[in-house]
Amino acid sequence: PEQERALKERISGLLKQHNAVIVAHYYTSPQIQALAEETGGCVADSLEMARFGHDHPAQTLIVAGVRFMGETAKILTPEKRVLMPTLEATCSLDIGCPADEFAAFCDAHPDREVVVYANTSAAVKARADWVVTSSIALQVAEYLSDRGRKILWAPDRHLGAYVQRESGADMVMWEGACIVHEEFKARGLADMKKVYPDAAVLVHPESPAAVIEQADVVGSTTQIINAAREMDNPRFIIATDQGIFYKLQQQAPDKEFIIAPTGGKGATCRSCAHCPWMAMNALENLATVFERSDNEIAVDPVIAEKAMRPLRRMLDFAA
Ligand code: 13P
Numbered sequence: 196p197e198q199e200r201a202l203k204e205r206i207s208g209l210l211k212q213h214n215a216v217i218v219a220h221y222y223t224s225p226q227i228q229a230l231a232e233e234t235g236g237c238v239a240d241s242l243e244m245a246r247f248g249h250d251h252p253a254q255t256l257i258v259a260g261v262r263f264m265g266e267t268a269k270i271l272t273p274e275k276r277v278l279m280p281t282l283e284a285t286c287s288l289d290i291g292c293p294a295d296e297f298a299a300f301c302d303a304h305p306d307r308e309v310v311v312y313a314n315t316s317a318a319v320k321a322r323a324d325w326v327v328t329s330s331i332a333l334q335v336a337e338y339l340s341d342r343g344r345k346i347l348w349a350p351d352r353h354l355g356a357y358v359q360r361e362s363g364a365d366m367v368m369w370e371g372a373c374i375v376h377e378e379f380k381a382r383g384l385a386d387m388k389k390v391y392p393d394a395a396v397l398v399h400p401e402s403p404a405a406v407i408e409q410a411d412v413v414g415s416t417t418q419i420i421n422a423a424r425e426m427d428n429p430r431f432i433i434a435t436d437q438g439i440f441y442k443l444q445q446q447a448p449d450k451e452f453i454i455a456p457t458g459g460k461g462a463t464c465r466s467c468a469h470c471p472w473m474a475m476n477a478l479e480n481l482a483t484v485f486e487r488s489d490n491e492i493a494v495d496p497v498i499a500e501k502a503m504r505p506l507r508r509m510l511d512f513a514a
């Protein structure tokens with residue numbers, strides 16, 4: 196705790212000195228989330244992170260999350276410096292959707308509106324008509340479908356299938372997945388619901404269909420937190436990364452939160468349901484962001500210009 200306090204103080208001083216602010220995701224450690232809050236930064240879902248970074252006057256953004264979040268910040272505000280505790284923090288959805296293969300997929304479906312999830316590289320976004328996050332994916336699909344548009348969706352097949360089921364949109368899909376959410380087990384969840392009949396089930400839509408089917412609420416991380424605060428249930432089963440528990444407990448201190456099972460019969464573990472890339476963010480590498488030269492986000496200006504269009508569209512749609 197002593198060392199942690201010293202690190203936090205050092206980082207706070209550096210933030211002021213460099214006119215910088217922390218933009219953190221709910222899946223980062225409780226220490227990082229608390230520090231972001233204490234220093235006037237934000238802890239948010241990926242859509243709100245993009246908006247906060249765009250609107251905040253600080254000259255430097257410290258993005259504590261995964262790489263696509265840093266790239267989004269840089270594309271939306273190229274005049275700002277965007278640093279990350281580590282550039283190694285990626286995402287299985289981003290890895291599973293290489294830009295060249297994705298371009299070939301788009302070329303094969305020229306009649307479709309290209310809608311990509313925010314969890315992609317800048318080069319993939321540059322090929323898109325729309326960028327969406329989980330909080331607005333369904334509304335965008337409904338909007339396009341109502342106008343008779345056919346959709347090419349990438350890269351998360353679970354979120355895509357959920358959106359397709361709910362909207363009835365005509366969609367062709369890339370076959371990517373999140374390695375964290377894909378692990379939630381439907382059988383184990385059904386068993387857990389029997390043990391806790393008064394619990395509401397809150398599920399992130401990157402989870403498999405049989406898990407989503409059992410949800411009382413399906414939504415982005417912010418939507419999950421809002422539901423937990425607003426619903427009357429005394430306890431909640433949560434199917435998303437365990438990092439979200441910090442905020443859930445802070446926002447609804449009298450309620451109980453249980454992680455959905457990732458193993459066989461109701462089994463779970465402390466290290467399960469936790470994104471290995473989000474876990475690369477720590478106070479230690481956050482404290483040295485200003486000293487190192489290996490952690491500044493750079494996006495090719497030609498790609499950035501193309502990717503800015505669908506990203507701005509995302510912010511405008513969500514406004
Ligand atoms: P949210 O936009 O819901 O925060 O999701 C981001 C993410 O990476 C989920 O795994």
Ligand code: SF4
Nearest residue numbers: 261286287373375470
């Ligand atoms: Fe990507 Fe899944 Fe990690 Fe989110 S939790 S950053 S979708 S790997």
